[in-house]
Amino acid sequence: MITFKDITKTYPDGTTAVNQFNLTIEKGEFMTLIGPSGCGKTTTMKMINRLIDPSKGTIYIDNKPVSEYAIHELRWNIGYVLQQIALFPHMTVQENIQVVPELLKWNKEKMRKRTDELLDMVGLDPAIFKKRYPDELSGGQQQRIGVIRALAANPDIVLMDEPFSSLDPISREQLQIDIFKLQTEIKKTIVFVTHDMDEALKMSDRICLMKEGRVIQCDSPQQLMKNPQDDFVEEFIGNRQSPWLKPIKEVMKRDINYFIKDRSGTNMDEKVPYYIMIDENQHLTGMFESHREVKNVVTIPAESTIEDAYKIIRSTNQSHFPVVGDNQKAVGVVTSQQLLHYFYQQEKEGASFL
Template identity: 50%
Template sequence: MIKFKNITKHFADGTKAVHEFNLKINQGELFVLIGPSGCGKTTTLKMINRLIEPTNGQIFIEGKDIRDWNTQALRWNTGYVLQQIALFPTMTIEENVSVVPDMKKWGKQKTKKRVDELLDMVSLDPSLYKNRKPTELSGGQQQRVGVVRALAADPDILLMDEPFSALDPLTREQLQKDIRKLQTDIQKTIVFVTHDIDEAFALGDRICLMNEGKIVQAGTPRELTRQPANTFVKEFIGDKKNEWETPVSEIMDPHSEFIASLDSLNELPLYTAPLYIFGANHQFLGRRQGKEIVDHDISISPETMLQEAVYDFEKTDADALPVIKEGKLIGVLSYKDIVRYLKDVNGPLERESM
């Protein structure tokens, strides 16, 4: 855990970069710092690994004041990735990734093994890439190497300062996916700085919005969209809404072809599947199977968020699930509904011209 206690940073020229900053970042969390240019994000990040010393206050890592850490141990424990691809140009990819393991005197075998493992992790075939020089890689590939270099010595914390902002949108999206996956796999605490709200929402377990050196609001993407602290938050987020955080009631089809009343059952073709049946008062009765109605125990409640609902689909073969409220069948959620909804909220897909 990283804890900021009353952290203030005033630079020598009088600039108040960070003011009375109080924050806890949990173990294994992907925490995003966001805010307009100059709001103090980089300064905040650099205070974590002591590239900048605060004017006032304390920072704790794993409960210990960072001033009580050995500086070198602290730096090794906090991998740092910058926006500018900062690979050493004359070294090979393997040598670049090996820098910190070499300093830590890991030995040739262990380091080699680690380099291969890391390059594999970000989909760079070691046999193909490790002997190349940085200029023989694309921008996105170089940035991937930058990320794994920061991970090489297995730090607990990864600090990333706008690491993808110099990349084209497609590469950037791919790297965002990589970093999410990486974090799920390796459970590092990641502090990720960006000024891009879409990136923040795509990545953050929690997001901290800063302005003029202060925290305006810190919370989950859902908290920020649902309960913005003030108009600054609202305006910064814009009408950005995380589509996965939409309740099923807004996506389901109340008049779905997969719904039928008990009365109408005989008139319906047998091939409609699944078919969910309701009786008097829309009471849910079950699912038609052959000529029978059988119990159906996987249902969704209308308040369920889309992101949770999709897991219910994994438990079943059905392409559509009944939405039940107080025992009543109020609609059906199908894959088709989900795709249509996502398409509507995201607008038409941009196609690349040939």
């Protein structure tokens, strides 16, 4: 757990980069700092591993002030991916990755295995890349080495300052997936800086939106989208919409004629999983599921969001839900399977349903 308590950082020239900053990052949490250029993200991050000391306030890791840790202990246990690529130019890729393991006196075999594993993870063939020097790599490849170097010694905390900025979209997505997996499987505490709101929404447990050295809003992606605190937050979120807030009308089945019967229960095709009954004005009068009449049919109002619909259906045994407008007029049907499929699709596209 990392705690910022009333942190202010004023540089010697008088610039206040971080101003009365308070934040607690839980163990295993993926926390993203985002905000306009110059709002203090890098400064905030560098105070965690004491590359910069605060002017006021205290930062704690697991309730112990960072100033009370031995500095090398702190640096070895905190992986750090710098905003600018900063590989050691006269060391090979392998030597770069092994800097911290060397300091921790890992044996050669363990280091070799770890290096190969990490290179594989970011799609760089160890046989080809291990012996290369940084200037023999592309910018994106150097950046990937920067990321895995921070992970090499399995630190509990990883700080990443715009680690994906010079990657093409495909490598970027691959590395996002790798980091995301790493965090969900191994539960590292990750403090991540990005300019890319989509990336932040996709990866974070919580997003801390900063402005002029202060926290403006710190919330889960869903909460930020649902309840932006002010215009600044709203502008940052742009027109992105939480998958929960999509209208049910966009997901429901509209073409329901085949499933409609106007007489109760006669001539039902065995293979049709459900029928809804309507009167001459299309108003719902009943429903059959697997040839059984459903008592007290649960319906979904046409104006519902996915979230509203989910709340309605999760408490019933029914699997098919008429969507109804005014006076119970049937306008469509939603099945629980359809909703599941929707969640699955959204998740595949990177949305999270927190």
